[in-house]
Amino acid sequence: MAKVDMTDVREKDVNVSDLVFKYMRPEHLPHIWCPGCGNGIIMRDVAQAIEDLKINRNNLVVVSGIGCSSRAAGYFDCSTIHTTHGRAIAFATGIKMARPELEVVVLTGDGDASAIGGNHLIHAARRNIGITVIVMNNTIYGMTGGQYSPTTPTGDYGTTAPYGNIDRPFDVALLAAAAGATYAAHGDCFHVPETTRLIRDGIAHKGFSIIEVADVCPTYYGRKNKKGSAVDMMRNQKENFVTAAQAKRMSPEELEGRYVLGVIQELDFPEYTEAYEKVIEKAQGGAK
């Protein structure tokens, strides 16, 4: 692992890695999540991506909504805002419009992003505003006790689907891609280097980026659906999820039912705050 640049970071006084010490608030750790919850893994991926990009923490804003996953904003040591359920992308849009020079990263859940916040998601994607949305998709409402979400697979169980879910699930990254996202990708908890790279490229991308990360919720999704322990759920990702490179060498039959990690859409299109800057120039008759 590459060395973390610890210049200007206060002296380490906790038994923790340089990366976590630099980007998180160790006084709030260990976090509140259940043993084996994938949220902590995804949060570390985000920190690593920011380190790899050498982004100054003073220019970084982490925005979240409400849910287990959205608690992540509280652990980052930068400008953070824990907003209301479903509105993280709306707040992030406002922040990016006011301060386009900032890196704005949204950490959100499947319910937060695609149920109550689905409208904000598709319109932010359509506008191509330069924020990065990381969806921690555990395919359930974790915080409120295991209700099914728009990403719960058909037939799976939730407290509100005791006989099995009859809805068809959204693929959130694909949904955003269809709405115009200029960077959309799928990651997971097991394949850490690949997912970190996808997050890094999403943050570096100019325009709206979404990385949907398959999460591990052993407590609600796992228990309701007899998926075993956190280790079993991670092993499922190891054995059944394939990287884009592996998928290229596989036949359609071999790919049947597999979750493929990697970029699903990457487009070049004007970024929203830059387009808006041009409107300001025009309105001021070029005499800015």
Next chain:
Amino acid sequence: MKKELILNSAWCKGCGICVAFCPKGALELARGKVQRKEGTDCILCGQCELRCPDYAIFVQEKEE
């Protein structure tokens, strides 16, 4: 630069992820906390650090 494996059992929640995916079988759980398994080799690959949800295990450069 020499490296070493560090455990922070105060933060470990005993999920067993590091134990299950360590390529050398160098870890085990004891009373719900991670520990090094006697008679095994740790190759300092850092796989455990990447997947520990609680940042309770990591590889760092050894202070001389």
